[in-house]
Amino acid sequence: MPQSKFTLDTCNVITLPKISDPRGNLTFIEGNNHIPFDIKRVYYLYDVPGGAERGGHAHKDLYQLIIAMSGSFDVLLDDGYHKKRVHLSRSYNGLYVCPMIWRELDNFSSGSVCMVLASNCYDENDYYRDYDEYLAARGVTK
Template sequence: MNTNTTIKDIQIISLPRIEDRRGNLSVIEKEVLPYEMKRVYYLYDVPGGAERGGHSHIDQQEFLIALSGSFEVVLNDGEQETTVSLNIPNKGLLIPKGIWRELKNFSSGAVCLVIASDVYLEEDYIRDFDHFIKSKNS
Protein backbone atom coordinates (compact mmCIF):
# COMPACT_ATOMS: atom_id res chain seq x y z
CA MET A 1 0.00 0.00 0.00
CA ASN A 2 2.75 2.44 1.03
CA THR A 3 0.29 5.24 1.62
CA ASN A 4 1.45 8.41 3.30
CA THR A 5 -1.87 9.15 4.98
CA THR A 6 -1.58 9.94 8.67
CA ILE A 7 -3.78 10.90 11.58
CA LYS A 8 -3.32 14.52 10.45
CA ASP A 9 -5.30 13.74 7.25
CA ILE A 10 -8.42 12.85 9.21
CA GLN A 11 -11.00 15.64 9.26
CA ILE A 12 -14.12 16.57 11.18
CA ILE A 13 -16.52 18.19 8.73
CA SER A 14 -19.43 20.30 9.90
CA LEU A 15 -22.60 19.97 7.89
CA PRO A 16 -25.12 22.77 7.44
CA ARG A 17 -27.69 22.84 10.23
CA ILE A 18 -30.98 24.40 9.32
CA GLU A 19 -32.84 25.08 12.55
CA ASP A 20 -36.62 25.09 12.66
CA ARG A 21 -39.07 24.85 15.54
CA ARG A 22 -40.38 21.67 13.87
CA GLY A 23 -36.93 20.05 13.98
CA ASN A 24 -33.47 20.54 12.53
CA LEU A 25 -32.29 19.53 9.06
CA SER A 26 -28.78 18.81 7.81
CA VAL A 27 -27.78 18.24 4.20
CA ILE A 28 -24.89 16.36 2.59
CA GLU A 29 -24.35 17.45 -0.99
CA LYS A 30 -21.65 16.24 -3.34
CA GLU A 31 -19.46 19.30 -2.71
CA VAL A 32 -19.08 18.43 0.98
CA LEU A 33 -16.87 15.38 0.39
CA PRO A 34 -13.63 15.15 -1.62
CA TYR A 35 -14.99 12.14 -3.51
CA GLU A 36 -18.06 10.96 -5.35
CA MET A 37 -20.47 9.05 -3.12
CA LYS A 38 -20.80 5.48 -4.38
CA ARG A 39 -22.22 3.63 -1.38
CA VAL A 40 -24.19 4.52 1.73
CA TYR A 41 -24.77 2.13 4.60
CA TYR A 42 -25.51 2.36 8.30
CA LEU A 43 -24.83 0.44 11.48
CA TYR A 44 -27.53 0.13 14.14
CA ASP A 45 -28.68 -2.15 16.96
CA VAL A 46 -25.02 -2.74 17.87
CA PRO A 47 -25.06 -4.82 21.07
CA GLY A 48 -23.43 -3.39 24.20
CA GLY A 49 -19.69 -4.08 24.21
CA ALA A 50 -19.60 -5.00 20.52
CA GLU A 51 -17.08 -3.42 18.16
CA ARG A 52 -17.30 -2.76 14.43
CA GLY A 53 -14.68 -1.88 11.87
CA GLY A 54 -11.34 -3.48 12.60
CA HIS A 55 -9.95 -2.80 9.14
CA SER A 56 -8.33 -0.34 6.78
CA HIS A 57 -8.97 0.42 3.13
CA ILE A 58 -6.41 0.45 0.35
CA ASP A 59 -8.28 2.99 -1.81
CA GLN A 60 -11.68 3.72 -0.30
CA GLN A 61 -12.45 6.80 1.78
CA GLU A 62 -15.34 7.01 4.22
CA PHE A 63 -17.36 9.69 5.99
CA LEU A 64 -18.97 8.63 9.29
CA ILE A 65 -21.79 10.42 11.10
CA ALA A 66 -23.53 9.58 14.37
CA LEU A 67 -27.12 10.12 13.22
CA SER A 68 -28.36 9.11 16.66
CA GLY A 69 -26.59 8.37 19.91
CA SER A 70 -22.83 8.17 20.14
CA PHE A 71 -19.82 5.97 19.51
CA GLU A 72 -16.03 6.23 19.40
CA VAL A 73 -13.76 5.73 16.40
CA VAL A 74 -10.23 4.59 17.21
CA LEU A 75 -7.93 5.57 14.33
CA ASN A 76 -4.40 4.37 13.68
CA ASP A 77 -2.00 5.37 10.89
CA GLY A 78 0.66 2.79 11.77
CA GLU A 79 2.58 5.18 14.00
CA GLN A 80 0.01 7.18 15.94
CA GLU A 81 -3.41 6.43 17.37
CA THR A 82 -6.24 8.76 18.29
CA THR A 83 -9.85 8.37 19.33
CA VAL A 84 -12.68 10.54 18.02
CA SER A 85 -16.09 10.60 19.70
CA LEU A 86 -19.02 11.13 17.37
CA ASN A 87 -22.31 12.27 18.91
CA ILE A 88 -23.53 15.27 16.89
CA PRO A 89 -25.59 14.52 13.76
CA ASN A 90 -24.29 17.53 11.81
CA LYS A 91 -20.60 16.69 12.28
CA GLY A 92 -18.92 13.85 10.45
CA LEU A 93 -15.53 12.16 10.41
CA LEU A 94 -13.70 11.92 7.07
CA ILE A 95 -11.35 8.93 7.08
CA PRO A 96 -8.94 8.78 4.13
CA LYS A 97 -7.55 5.54 2.73
CA GLY A 98 -4.77 3.83 4.64
CA ILE A 99 -6.12 4.48 8.15
CA TRP A 100 -7.06 1.62 10.48
CA ARG A 101 -10.40 2.13 12.22
CA GLU A 102 -12.28 0.47 15.05
CA LEU A 103 -15.75 1.59 16.17
CA LYS A 104 -16.67 0.96 19.81
CA ASN A 105 -18.61 2.15 22.84
CA PHE A 106 -21.90 2.47 20.98
CA SER A 107 -24.63 4.04 23.08
CA SER A 108 -28.07 2.48 23.16
CA GLY A 109 -29.91 3.44 19.97
CA ALA A 110 -26.77 4.67 18.18
CA VAL A 111 -26.89 4.85 14.38
CA CYS A 112 -23.66 5.25 12.38
CA LEU A 113 -24.11 6.44 8.80
CA VAL A 114 -21.22 5.72 6.41
CA ILE A 115 -20.83 7.41 3.03
CA ALA A 116 -18.18 5.57 1.03
CA SER A 117 -16.18 6.53 -2.04
CA ASP A 118 -16.62 3.12 -3.65
CA VAL A 119 -18.87 0.09 -3.80
CA TYR A 120 -18.06 -2.91 -1.60
CA LEU A 121 -14.85 -4.55 -2.80
CA GLU A 122 -13.41 -7.17 -0.44
CA GLU A 123 -9.99 -6.81 -2.08
CA ASP A 124 -9.88 -3.17 -0.86
CA TYR A 125 -9.99 -4.25 2.80
CA ILE A 126 -7.03 -5.00 5.05
CA ARG A 127 -8.54 -6.90 7.97
CA ASP A 128 -5.38 -7.97 9.82
CA PHE A 129 -3.66 -5.26 11.88
CA ASP A 130 -0.18 -6.79 11.50
CA HIS A 131 -0.65 -6.89 7.72
CA PHE A 132 -1.80 -3.25 7.86
CA ILE A 133 1.38 -2.21 9.71
CA LYS A 134 3.57 -4.10 7.22
CA SER A 135 1.73 -2.51 4.26
CA LYS A 136 2.28 0.99 5.68
CA ASN A 137 6.01 0.33 5.88
CA SER A 138 6.49 -1.32 2.48
Protein backbone atom coordinates in the same frame (compact mmCIF):
# COMPACT_ATOMS: atom_id res chain seq x y z
CA MET B 1 7.86 7.97 7.89
CA PRO B 2 4.66 6.37 6.49
CA GLN B 3 4.79 5.05 2.95
CA SER B 4 1.25 6.33 2.47
CA LYS B 5 0.53 10.03 2.11
CA PHE B 6 -2.42 9.52 4.46
CA THR B 7 -1.87 10.10 8.17
CA LEU B 8 -4.09 10.85 11.14
CA ASP B 9 -3.75 14.55 10.30
CA THR B 10 -5.62 13.86 7.05
CA CYS B 11 -8.65 12.59 9.01
CA ASN B 12 -10.82 15.24 10.61
CA VAL B 13 -14.32 16.09 11.74
CA ILE B 14 -16.31 17.98 9.12
CA THR B 15 -19.14 20.21 10.30
CA LEU B 16 -21.99 19.75 7.85
CA PRO B 17 -24.59 22.38 6.95
CA LYS B 18 -27.35 22.65 9.55
CA ILE B 19 -30.59 24.45 8.79
CA SER B 20 -32.31 25.14 12.09
CA ASP B 21 -36.11 25.25 12.13
CA PRO B 22 -38.60 25.05 15.01
CA ARG B 23 -40.21 22.11 13.17
CA GLY B 24 -36.90 20.20 13.19
CA ASN B 25 -33.40 20.65 11.84
CA LEU B 26 -32.14 19.61 8.43
CA THR B 27 -28.62 18.64 7.40
CA PHE B 28 -27.56 17.77 3.87
CA ILE B 29 -24.38 16.43 2.30
CA GLU B 30 -23.25 16.92 -1.27
CA GLY B 31 -20.38 14.83 -2.63
CA ASN B 32 -17.39 16.86 -3.81
CA ASN B 33 -18.84 19.89 -2.06
CA HIS B 34 -19.16 19.22 1.68
CA ILE B 35 -16.96 16.13 1.47
CA PRO B 36 -14.00 15.61 -0.88
CA PHE B 37 -15.37 12.59 -2.78
CA ASP B 38 -18.35 11.34 -4.77
CA ILE B 39 -20.74 9.20 -2.75
CA LYS B 40 -21.06 5.73 -4.30
CA ARG B 41 -22.38 3.77 -1.30
CA VAL B 42 -24.25 4.43 1.93
CA TYR B 43 -24.59 1.95 4.76
CA TYR B 44 -25.44 2.12 8.44
CA LEU B 45 -24.87 0.18 11.63
CA TYR B 46 -27.62 -0.14 14.23
CA ASP B 47 -28.74 -2.42 17.07
CA VAL B 48 -25.07 -2.79 18.05
CA PRO B 49 -25.03 -4.77 21.33
CA GLY B 50 -23.51 -3.11 24.39
CA GLY B 51 -19.75 -3.64 24.55
CA ALA B 52 -19.52 -4.67 20.87
CA GLU B 53 -16.88 -3.31 18.50
CA ARG B 54 -17.18 -2.76 14.76
CA GLY B 55 -14.65 -1.92 12.10
CA GLY B 56 -11.26 -3.44 12.81
CA HIS B 57 -9.93 -2.90 9.30
CA ALA B 58 -8.41 -0.41 6.87
CA HIS B 59 -9.14 0.32 3.23
CA LYS B 60 -6.60 0.57 0.44
CA ASP B 61 -8.47 3.13 -1.68
CA LEU B 62 -11.81 3.95 -0.02
CA TYR B 63 -12.70 7.34 1.46
CA GLN B 64 -15.46 7.52 4.08
CA LEU B 65 -17.50 9.94 6.13
CA ILE B 66 -18.73 8.41 9.41
CA ILE B 67 -21.72 10.06 11.10
CA ALA B 68 -23.52 9.38 14.38
CA MET B 69 -27.09 9.74 13.12
CA SER B 70 -28.46 8.92 16.56
CA GLY B 71 -26.75 8.36 19.89
CA SER B 72 -22.99 8.28 20.06
CA PHE B 73 -19.91 6.12 19.59
CA ASP B 74 -16.13 6.41 19.39
CA VAL B 75 -13.87 5.88 16.39
CA LEU B 76 -10.29 4.85 17.07
CA LEU B 77 -8.04 5.85 14.16
CA ASP B 78 -4.57 4.38 13.68
CA ASP B 79 -2.05 5.12 10.91
CA GLY B 80 0.48 2.59 12.19
CA TYR B 81 2.49 5.29 13.96
CA HIS B 82 -0.07 7.20 16.01
CA LYS B 83 -3.60 6.65 17.29
CA LYS B 84 -6.41 9.05 18.09
CA ARG B 85 -9.92 8.56 19.41
CA VAL B 86 -12.80 10.65 18.07
CA HIS B 87 -16.18 10.79 19.83
CA LEU B 88 -19.14 11.30 17.49
CA SER B 89 -22.49 12.37 18.91
CA ARG B 90 -23.97 15.00 16.57
CA SER B 91 -25.68 14.22 13.27
CA TYR B 92 -24.28 17.40 11.69
CA ASN B 93 -20.67 16.27 12.27
CA GLY B 94 -18.98 13.64 10.16
CA LEU B 95 -15.56 12.06 10.57
CA TYR B 96 -13.66 12.06 7.29
CA VAL B 97 -11.47 8.95 7.03
CA CYS B 98 -9.05 8.54 4.15
CA PRO B 99 -7.53 5.32 2.78
CA MET B 100 -4.83 3.43 4.67
CA ILE B 101 -6.14 4.35 8.11
CA TRP B 102 -7.07 1.51 10.47
CA ARG B 103 -10.37 2.14 12.22
CA GLU B 104 -12.27 0.58 15.11
CA LEU B 105 -15.69 1.69 16.37
CA ASP B 106 -16.74 1.12 19.97
CA ASN B 107 -18.49 2.65 22.96
CA PHE B 108 -21.87 2.62 21.19
CA SER B 109 -24.68 4.21 23.21
CA SER B 110 -28.03 2.48 23.38
CA GLY B 111 -30.04 3.10 20.20
CA SER B 112 -27.13 4.60 18.30
CA VAL B 113 -27.06 4.60 14.51
CA CYS B 114 -23.80 4.97 12.58
CA MET B 115 -24.14 5.99 8.94
CA VAL B 116 -21.18 5.75 6.56
CA LEU B 117 -20.86 7.47 3.19
CA ALA B 118 -18.29 5.75 0.98
CA SER B 119 -16.44 6.72 -2.19
CA ASN B 120 -16.74 3.29 -3.82
CA CYS B 121 -19.03 0.30 -4.00
CA TYR B 122 -18.17 -2.68 -1.79
CA ASP B 123 -15.00 -4.51 -2.83
CA GLU B 124 -13.54 -7.14 -0.50
CA ASN B 125 -10.13 -6.70 -2.19
CA ASP B 126 -10.00 -3.12 -0.85
CA TYR B 127 -9.79 -4.31 2.78
CA TYR B 128 -6.92 -4.95 5.14
CA ARG B 129 -8.52 -7.12 7.82
CA ASP B 130 -5.27 -8.32 9.42
CA TYR B 131 -3.49 -5.64 11.43
CA ASP B 132 0.02 -7.04 10.85
CA GLU B 133 -0.62 -7.14 7.09
CA TYR B 134 -1.83 -3.54 7.29
CA LEU B 135 1.30 -2.46 9.18
CA ALA B 136 3.51 -4.17 6.59
CA ALA B 137 1.69 -2.33 3.80
CA ARG B 138 2.35 0.96 5.63
CA GLY B 139 6.03 0.04 6.00
CA VAL B 140 5.80 -0.10 9.79
CA THR B 141 8.13 -2.51 11.53
CA LYS B 142 7.36 -3.75 15.00
